Amino acid sequence: MSKANKLWKARVALPRRELQQTTEAIHKLGCVQLIDFKENDGPFRIGTPLRGADETSRQLVKIRGMLKALGVEQAEPTAVVSDPDVDAWLRDEMPSVDSVVSAYSKERGELESRTDDMEGELALLEPLEALPAGIRFDLENAVTLAGIGRKNTEALVLRELRAEVSKAKVKGGWAFAFLIDKRREARLREILTALNFKPIEVPPFKGALGERMRHLRAELPKARKRLGELDAQAKELCGKWSMKLLAAEEVLALRLEKLQAPLRFGTTDHFTVIEGWVRWKDAERVKAALGSIPGVPTHVEILEPGVADEPPVVMNTPRPIYQFEFLQKMYSVPLAKEIDPTVILAITFSIFFGLMIGDFGYGLLLITLGWLLRKRTLFGIGGKAVGEIIMTGGIFATIFGLFLFGDALGIPFNPPPLHPDEYSWSGIFGVQIPITSYVHKLEAGGVIHLMIFSIFAGVVHMGLGLVIGAYNQRHEAKHVAAKAGWMLTMIGFFLLVMKMAEKNDLGGWLTGTFMFNIQSSAFPVFGIQIPYLTPPLLVIGAIVLVITEGYTALLEMISMLSSIMSYIRLAAIGVAKAAIAFAFNLMILPMVLGGVWYMVPIGIALFAGAHVFLLLLGALSSGIQALRLNYVEFFQKFYEGGGTAFVPFAGSRRYTKE
Amino acid sequence: MEAGLVAIGAGIALGLAALGTGIAQGNIGAAVVGVVAEDKKFMGRGIFFFALPETILIFGLALAFLLYFKI
Incomplete structure (x- = not known):
């Protein structure tokens, strides 16, 4: 983190009565992150909100209630209004809008619950429909228990109790209604429970069963129709007022944030102290702006953070890869004391992603897809971060596809030498395309090349992680030694793996160029060639790890x-x-290409569909795997994380302007 | 004969690894769906955890390659 972005503590002291202007000024500066005051034994207490906070908060709750009732969603602003406009609307029109919306929302709530009740009741009664329509459940001295049972239920009940029974054959059994004296209800229930017969608990209603069902069946469609009308009404209200409501919500939320800011300050009867994090480059500006408010005697000091402080972190990612902060934050925000790995994450993620896709055609399609997602033009999904990340990955995929794999849409530009009769773009177009495929993904040699390269890339990647880890903990020799122990372990295993790849041309070249062929002498154990250097590296690594991290590290070596x-x-x-x-x-x-004319359009459609499917599948799995290699294999070598991002006290406006 | 046995061996290595991954992903996937139903914000982390056991499959695939291409 550069010095200009290092965070310092700003402390502002001022008379309590003059808070309003200073709070406004800090909000306007937009470069101070307020530190919440914590009450302690000292003379300071938590401050109280500024005047007007209650009223603003009430209005905000009302507006948010209306937004929710009408189901308004965030949308592109059609017009940007000013604060006074919003205030005028709140004063003049909002009360009448509120009464319309509350009437709507009240009716809707009641209607919805009534419809649900009726639907539930109808579902309960329907199994009993086959019974005589005259059955009543509202008798004074008798009780009707109805439900579905087996044929012998009736006989078993009548053996002990005298009851009036109505029955009908229904799907899956018999419907029964037992009419019995109220005093004997408990006994009847016992018997029925023993027979595994569950009476349907019918909600109370007046009149006969058949009548009730006719009533429900008549009322339900009416209620549903009214619900549909209400939907249309909501849509209309929404179209009329959604922009006004969103603007009002924005203004009120910003205002409330400022009015309630004193809840984060420490206060005595007469003085208030505001603390906040500020970047060194902004410190002078803050000092000048807050110190020069006319009529407010203010004392501003800029302090270096103390040992116990945990300042937030300014993630200072360079502009072109700024969107990769999204992937970094998804894992965790770095601590102030450690190296921010976002840049390395961006580079390795893009290379890994590009290598896995590795196709000229898919690369170009991914760049297009990323562009669409960035602008949210594709079904409204995506976002800036996702779009730009996919675009960057697509660029790497295009480069690898063109210069390494020499293929597009899974078809090589030129057929592989071992299978000269395979489809290739040169063959399809009948012209020689001067692009060489250095690696054919579907030939033994190409696969082995890729595997060797992958392992090599992995060791470089993890080695970098260990070096960063050692740097992060450079003040503690023990931790640095532990990283060295891991490094020795990694190299030991790496030599073992590369020994197998030595016979391959790429493997031989890599070991010859980067490792001076030091692993070429080896001894066999159970048929596996072990380089002479591997055992000593692993043993030294193990000793270092046991000393620095304890015996459990031995288990983790593998x-x-x-x-x-x-x-x-x-x-x-x-x-x-x-x-x-x-x-x-x-x-x-x-x-x-078969030459049957009517098959050509079908073939092209299938071709497009298959490759779109494969592109999405490939992008998803490559993205996840590239991310995983960074999160799991890379970050676990050094990364602590768990920091908080620097969020200055400021507001962003979308629907309004000052 | 030998080529056939090698192919069977490669198939078993890949198949059993895939089975193991499938069992693990089944359990994790069920949990992830539950979490995402509660809170959509966990989608990213959920997919990430879901992809973790794929390493096992990669080992199987690597073994299959090693056998099949007789490295």
């Missing part, structure tokens, strides 16, 4: 090997996606 292997997913996802694309193309391309 996880380093699985972390290295975990990077093979870069190759695996790429190959799997290419294989599915290959299969689709193998099935669909003969339709397009």
Whole structure:
């Protein structure tokens, strides 16, 4: 974090009566994050809201209630209004709007609950419909228990009690209604429970069963129709007032935030002290602005944060990759004392994502998709962050597709040398396209190249993580030593893995260039070639780890090997996606190129559908896996996180202007 | 004969790893759906946890590659 972004503590002391102007000024500056005052034994107490807070809060609650009742959602503002306009509207029109909306919302609430009740009752009564329509449940000295049972229920009941029984055959059993003297109801219930017969608990109503059902069936459609009318009314009200309501909500919320700010200040009877975090580069500006309010004697001082303070963090991500902060925050905001890894996350995420997609055609489509998501033009979904991240990944996918894999939409520009009769763009268009595929994802050699590269990239990635971890904890020798121990362990396992890849041309080149062939001498254990350097590295690593982190670290050492292997997913996802694309193309391309004219449009439609499906699937899985490699394998080597982001006391306006 | 056995071995390695991943993802997926139903904000973290067991599958795939391409 650069010095200009380091946070300092601003402390402002002023007479309590003059708070209003100073609060306004801080809000306007928009570069101070207020620190909540915590009551202690000292003379300061928590402040009280400024005058007008109660009224504003009441109005805000009312407006939010109306927004909710009408189901208004955030939308693009059609017109930007000013504060006085909003105040005038609140004064002159809001009361009448409020009465219309509350009448609407009251009727709607009652109607909805009545409809629900009627639907519930009808559902309860319907199984009993086969019984005589004259059955009543509202008798004075007798009780009717009705429900569905088995054929012998009646006989078993009548064996002990005298009751008047009505019955009818229904689907899944017999419907019974037992009419019995009130004094014997308890006994009848016992018997019925023993017979596993559950009486339907009919809500109380006057009159006979048949009559009630006719009534319900007549009333329900009326209620539903009225609900539909109310929906239309809400839509109309919404269209008329939603912008006014949103503007009022915005103004009132901003105002309330300012009026209630003193709840975050420490106050005595006469003085108030405001504390806040401010960037060093803004410190002078804050000092000048707050110190020069006419008529308010104010003392402003800028202090270095104390040891116990946990200042928030300004995530100072460079503009082009600013949106990757979203991915960083999804995991956790870094602490002020550690390196902010957002830049590395952005670069490695994009490279990994691009490598897994690795296709010229998909890359271009992803850039387009990212563009659409960024502007929310595709069904209104997406957002700036998601869109730009996908676009960046798409750029890398295009580059890898063009210069490394030499393919587009799963079809190589030129056929692989081992399978010269496969589909290729050169073959389809009948011209020689001068793009070389260095790696063919579906040939043994290409797959092995990708796997070796993945592992190599992983070790570089995790090594970087360990170095950052050591730097973050540079003041504690023990922790630095532990990172070194992990590094030795990682290199030990890495040599072991690379030993297997030595015979491969890429593996041989990598080990020869970057590792001076030091692992080439090895001894076999159970047929596995172990480089001479691996055991000493692992043993030294283990000793260092036991000393610095304790014996449990020994158990975790093997996880380093699985972390290295975990990077093979870069190759695996790429190959799997290419294989599915290959299969689709193998099935669909003969339709397009087969020469039967009516199959051509069908083939093209299928081709487009299959590749859109594959593109979305591939983007999702590549995105998740690229993220996971950063979150799990990379961050766990060094990252603490758990910081809070710097959020200055300021308001953003969308529907209004001052 | 040998090529056939190698292919079967690769298939078993990949298949069993996929089965294990499936069992793990089934449980995690059910939990994630529950959490997301409560609060949509956990969608991102949920998908991330859901993808965790895929490492097992990757190991299976790597083994299958190693066997099949006779590295």
